[in-house]
Amino acid sequence: MTLRRHFSAIVVALFAPAFAPAASYDTANFTVEASTAKLAQEFGEWAETYRKEKALEWTGREMPQWPRRCPLQVQITQNSAGGATTFTFGQEGGRPVVTSLRMEIRGEKQQLLHSVLPHEVTHTVLAHYFGRPVPRWADEGGSVLSENDDERYNHDVRCRELLNAGRGIRLRVLFRMTEYPRDMIVLYAQGYSVSHYLVRKGGDGREGRGKLLQFLGMGMQGNNAESWNAAANKVYGFDTIDALEESWLTALKAPPDRVVARGTHSSAGLTSASAARTELRSSAAPTVPLLEPPVRAVRGTAPDRDRESARPTYLPPPDPSAFGSSPVVRPPQPEPPPPSLLLPPELPRPVKP
Structure with missing residues (x-):
C-alpha cells in the first residue's frame, strides 16, 4: 500500500516555471492562479473556507487578515496529487511572525479540494500560531x-x-x-x-x-x-x-x-521583518529514492x-508475547510473512436496514 501521491521539493521547483495560469482570482487572503476563471474562483472560496475552519478548530478564533495575499497556484492533472507551502519567518514588534507565504498544489480536482488544500491551509494556521517553524x-x-x-x-x-x-x-x-x-x-x-x-x-x-x-x-x-x-x-x-x-x-x-x-461542506455565501528564514512544507512524503539502500x-x-x-x-517490532502468542514448532518449510501485530482500523460496519 502506498501512503499516497505527492511530489518532492525538487519537483515542486520544476513545476513552477512550467505552469502557465490563464486566470487569477483574488480573495481577502489569497491570489489564486488556475487554468480557468471558474477554477480560480472555486479554489479561492474553498481556501478561505478552510482558513476560517482550521483556525477555529485549532485555536478557537479566526486568523486576522494577512497583510499580503498568499499566492496559490492550482494545476489540475490526472497524475498523483500533492502540494507545498513555503514560509518566510521573521520578527515584527519583537515577536516571531510569518512574513510571507506561497502555496502550490497539483493533481485531480476533488483530491485537491478535499484533502491537499485543507492540509496546506492547516500548515498556515500552525505557522501563524507559533510564528516559527x-x-x-x-x-x-x-x-x-x-x-x-x-x-x-x-x-x-x-x-x-x-x-x-x-x-x-x-x-x-x-x-x-x-x-x-x-x-x-x-x-x-x-x-x-x-x-x-x-x-x-x-x-x-x-x-x-x-x-x-x-x-x-x-x-x-x-x-x-x-x-x-x-x-x-x-x-x-x-x-x-x-x-x-x-x-x-x-x-x-x-x-x-x-x-x-x-x-459535507457548502460553498454558499463564501465570497518589515528581520532574521528571516524560508521553510518549505510539502503536503506528504516524496517517493522513497530507488537508488538509496534502506538503513x-x-x-x-x-x-x-x-x-x-x-x-x-528506532522502535523495535512489537513482541508477539504481548499478544498472548505461543511459539509453534513446524517442520522446516517456506512460510508466509507473519501477520501484523498492530491491526489496521476496522472497516466500516454495514448499516442494518
Whole structure:
C-alpha cells in the first residue's frame, strides 16, 4: 500500500516555471492562479473556507487578515496529487511572525479540494500560531488530520505496517527532529498517528487540538529531553516521553473504527521583518529514492547537544508475547510473512436496514 501521491521539493521547483495560469482570482487572503476563471474562483472560496475552519478548530478564533495575499497556484492533472507551502519567518514588534507565504498544489480536482488544500491551509494556521517553524512530525501529522477519511485511514494503516517492520522512530528522537529524516514516509505516517492520539488524549476536537498546541509550545522551548518530558507531564500527565510512547503503542493494539474525517461542506455565501528564514512544507512524503539502500540502524537524528548516542533511535517490532502468542514448532518449510501485530482500523460496519 502506498501512503499516497505527492511530489518532492525538487519537483515542486520544476513545476513552477512550467505552469502557465490563464486566470487569477483574488480573495481577502489569497491570489489564486488556475487554468480557468471558474477554477480560480472555486479554489479561492474553498481556501478561505478552510482558513476560517482550521483556525477555529485549532485555536478557537479566526486568523486576522494577512497583510499580503498568499499566492496559490492550482494545476489540475490526472497524475498523483500533492502540494507545498513555503514560509518566510521573521520578527515584527519583537515577536516571531510569518512574513510571507506561497502555496502550490497539483493533481485531480476533488483530491485537491478535499484533502491537499485543507492540509496546506492547516500548515498556515500552525505557522501563524507559533510564528516559527513547527516540529516536522506535528506540522505534517497535524495537517493530515485535515485530510479526508481515506487519506487518514491510509496513514493509520501505513504507520502500523512501519511499526511492525521495526521502522518507527523513538518519540524522544522524533519530537526533537528539526529536519526531515531519510525515512520520510515514517515521519508522515507516525506523525499523523501520534498527533491523532494526542488530540484524542487531550479530549478530542477543539480541546484536544488546544492541548496539542500547548504541548508543542512547551516542548519547543529548548527542544531538548527536559523540555519535552516536562511538556508530557504537564499537559498529558506522563512522567516522560517514553511513558507517552508506551501509552500510544498500547492504544494502537486496540484499533478504533474507521470514521469520517469531516462532513459535507457548502460553498454558499463564501465570497518589515528581520532574521528571516524560508521553510518549505510539502503536503506528504516524496517517493522513497530507488537508488538509496534502506538503513535500519538510524531512523532520525536529534540536535547534537542532546543526542543520546547509546540509546536506540528506532522502535523495535512489537513482541508477539504481548499478544498472548505461543511459539509453534513446524517442520522446516517456506512460510508466509507473519501477520501484523498492530491491526489496521476496522472497516466500516454495514448499516442494518
